[in-house]
Amino acid sequence: MAPRKGTEGENDTGTLGKLMVLLDLVTHAERPLRFTDILAQANQPRGTLHRQLGHLVEEGLLELDADGRYSPGLRLLDLAARSWAKNEFRLIAEPHLRALQAMSGETVHLGVLRGTSIIYLDKVEGQQSVRMYSQIGNASPVYCTGVGKAALSVLPDATVAALAAAIPFQRFTEHTLASPESLLAELSDIRREGCAFDREEHEQGIRCVAAPIWTADHSLVGGVSITGPAYRLTMERLAEWAGPVRAAAESIMEGMRIRLGPRR
Known part of the structure; x- marks a missing residue:
């Protein structure tokens, strides 16, 4: 995923770190998480969190179902498989x-x-x-x-x-x-x-x-x-x-x- 600059004074390193926190939260959860579940754990402003989750969904790293729940995206599986194979x-x-x-x-x-x-x-x-x-x-x-x-x-x-x-x-x-x-x-x-x-x-x-x-x-x-x-x-x-x-x-x-x- 290409680096993105945040709109609230975040630098690229800070943004990447926060995105990784979100990926960790969703991938380690026992069930798909709603936005409110992630908000309670991520310690980020609502607007920032909504935007970052949107980026992860756009890139295929997370998936958002019809009920508003986030789960790991298929791109994560593809990246993991390629890394493992090499x-x-x-x-x-x-x-x-x-x-x-x-x-x-x-x-x-x-x-x-x-x-x-x-x-x-x-x-x-x-x-x-x-x-x-x-x-x-x-x-x-x-x-x-x-x-x-x-x-x-x-x-x-x-x-x-x-x-x-x-x-x-x-x-x-x-x-x-x-x-x-x-x-x-x-x-x-x-x-x-x-x-x-x-x-x-x-x-x-x-x-x-x-x-x-x-x-x-x-x-x-x-x-x-x-x-x-x-x-x-x-x-x-x-x-x-x-x-x-x-x-x-x-x-x-x-x-x-x-x-x-x-x-x-």
Whole structure:
């Protein structure tokens, strides 16, 4: 969408930021939102908000139905699909994800660190599909997911401490780490072993083993994991798969070094 200048003293950067807030509100809502719903959350003047929503509808980023409700537009889906298809990190990782899935028969994830969350970039479904939260594009907390903890383990101590202090720890299950101290203690084990485990910490009945992926300058930090139901994935089985997961992570990093070269 071409930059637009507001009529109330907004500069282009401010306008773009406000448009992104609106996109976030609508796309994260559980149902389509009316103008009054958005007005209550957006903290913008009524006239400015009406104009900006109109711009987003014109560009196909939002849709407005006959009942006056706003929902994500199809152009967002097209942009996301194009971005996903051309993502070099995902392309480099894809054959290694499929190899892990073929070896284990379970679901394999690829994720990247964004703040205190892990964003799933790719997912190869297991041979026996299991209902779980993870979907491409979804975000999960770093402190109770295997990929999240693996990613944190390669960051400098000061960065980890700052992130841990910013995490709003919430118990999802009885196994969830519930404090910065418990997270930092587990990260020490992960650094020593080179892999992380999710012991039903985010979803009851779901376990995983993960290994970190990162670039030398930490411009990209993430991880790869094998995930499945606890009744199939005993801790002994996950420990057996730790080696292949670490090897896949190393192969992905080597592929990134070769393909991306100086840009990283």
